[in-house]
Amino acid sequence: MVLRSHVEWALHCCAILSGIPEGRYLSTKALAEFHGLPKEYLSKALQALSHAGIVDTTLGPSGGYRLAKLPSDITVLDIVEAVEGKARTFECTNIRAANPCRPSGFCDSGPCAVARIMWAADEAWRSSLRNVRLSELVATVAEDVPAGIWKSTGEWIARRAG
Amino acid sequence: MVLRSHVEWALHCCAILSGIPEGRYLSTKALAEFHGLPKEYLSKALQALSHAGIVDTTLGPSGGYRLAKLPSDITVLDIVEAVEGKARTFECTNIRAANPCRPSGFCDSGPCAVARIMWAADEAWRSSLRNVRLSELVATVAEDVPAGIWKSTGEWIARRAG
DNA sequence: GTCAAAGTACTCGGATATATTGTGTCCGAGTTGCATAGG
DNA sequence: CCTATGCAACTCGGACACAATATATCCGAGTACTTTGAC
Numbered sequence: 001m002v003l004r005s006h007v008e009w010a011l012h013c014c015a016i017l018s019g020i021p022e023g024r025y026l027s028t029k030a031l032a033e034f035h036g037l038p039k040e041y042l043s044k045a046l047q048a049l050s051h052a053g054i055v056d057t058t059l060g061p062s063g064g065y066r067l068a069k070l071p072s073d074i075t076v077l078d079i080v081e082a083v084e085g086k087a088r089t090f091e092c093t094n095i096r097a098a099n100p101c102r103p104s105g106f107c108d109s110g111p112c113a114v115a116r117i118m119w120a121a122d123e124a125w126r127s128s129l130r131n132v133r134l135s136e137l138v139a140t141v142a143e144d145v146p147a148g149i150w151k152s153t154g155e156w157i158a159r160r161a162g
Numbered sequence: 163m164v165l166r167s168h169v170e171w172a173l174h175c176c177a178i179l180s181g182i183p184e185g186r187y188l189s190t191k192a193l194a195e196f197h198g199l200p201k202e203y204l205s206k207a208l209q210a211l212s213h214a215g216i217v218d219t220t221l222g223p224s225g226g227y228r229l230a231k232l233p234s235d236i237t238v239l240d241i242v243e244a245v246e247g248k249a250r251t252f253e254c255t256n257i258r259a260a261n262p263c264r265p266s267g268f269c270d271s272g273p274c275a276v277a278r279i280m281w282a283a284d285e286a287w288r289s290s291l292r293n294v295r296l297s298e299l300v301a302t303v304a305e306d307v308p309a310g311i312w313k314s315t316g317e318w319i320a321r322r323a324g
Numbered sequence: 325g326t327c328a329a330a331g332t333a334c335t336c337g338g339a340t341a342t343a344t345t346g347t348g349t350c351c352g353a354g355t356t357g358c359a360t361a362g363g
Numbered sequence: 364c365c366t367a368t369g370c371a372a373c374t375c376g377g378a379c380a381c382a383a384t385a386t387a388t389c390c391g392a393g394t395a396c397t398t399t400g401a402c
Binding site for chain 2: 347355356357
């Protein structure tokens with residue numbers, strides 16, 4: 001089991017989108033060039049974000065994407081679930097149908113113990129992601145990057161934001 | 163992203179294996195019939211458990227699998243990692259190669275903030291699974307199942323354990 | 325000089341192919357237990 | 364009756380097809396900017 005690359009892309013793109021000037025948009029093309037990603041496929045991840053209401057979109061020249069909310073009102077989990085879906089990572093298939101040998105009533109009532117344990121772990125994972133806001137993620141990125149680089153990057157983004 | 167069905171199967175099988183009499187083995191065929199699963203494919207999951215040293219195996223008639231350790235010395239994480247692998251669910255592809263527009267030095271040194279956050283969530287998930295022992299899982303299953311059913315199930319297993 | 329209108333270029337969004345991974349199946353190597361024959 | 368030997372059946376393990384999902388790409392619908400012409 002491994003997360004789709006869309007998750008990584010969406011997180012990086014949201015971090016970048018939080019830095020564009022108020023009221024401006026950044027196109028898929030700019031985001032793809034910045035990250036070195038295939039433009040057309042990246043757009044699928046951005047579409048998912050748009051569908052989830054995390055980003056706004058506008059057509060035409062100078063169009064593109066921008067955050068629909070404040071970075072402090074978006075959690076990392078929101079972004080991950082937008083592209084990965086909200087389904088649990090473990091699904092209980094209730095392995096009991098059509099098994100003549102197994103005594104009936106063994107694991108028939110409600111979710112079995114195995115599923116409960118796996119779901120608890122899944123919730124721990126989600127909880128960890130829910131506790132990190134996009135604003136905090138951006139702040140951490142800013143700490144990692146040398147100040148000069150950070151500044152020039154912001155200018156590059158502002159230039160490309162139509 | 164969704165866990166492979168092998169995870170569910172392996173957990174259920176280990177729970178059953180913890181109930182067989184000392185020194186006996188339970189064959190793939192019996193486990194498959196009990197759970198209503200394809201025998202040949204289930205054997206792949208059991209092979210993974212064997213490779214990880216969680217179960218012992220023996221050939222010939224009355225052969226099969228048994229736990230290699232005490233149920234209290236096996237964690238749920240051990241079983242999950244045996245069939246899913248120990249690789250992290252999020253892999254940082256370091257999206258920076260061959261992107262002429264992105265300023266060099268932006269995210270070059272060490273794992274970026276995005277990866278750190280995702281890895282922390284991954285560790286929370288693993289930690290949750292590591293805190294549950296197989297013995298505890300079995301105890302929970304026993305609580306769920308009516309006493310009569312639990313007893314007859316144990317007898318069925320003992321009968322099939324060669 | 326100002327305004328309106330048409331054209332153009334750029335955007336997103338969904339529909340369409342390919343690659344990778346999970347799922348399912350098959351057959352062979354090896355070992356144990358049993359039957360049998362000999363002592 | 365006991366023991367040794369050969370046989371047969373059952374086991375696991377890896378090699379081989381099929382299906383589903385992730386990845387990558389293409390083309391059409393729609394909008395904002397620009398340019399051009401008239402007033």
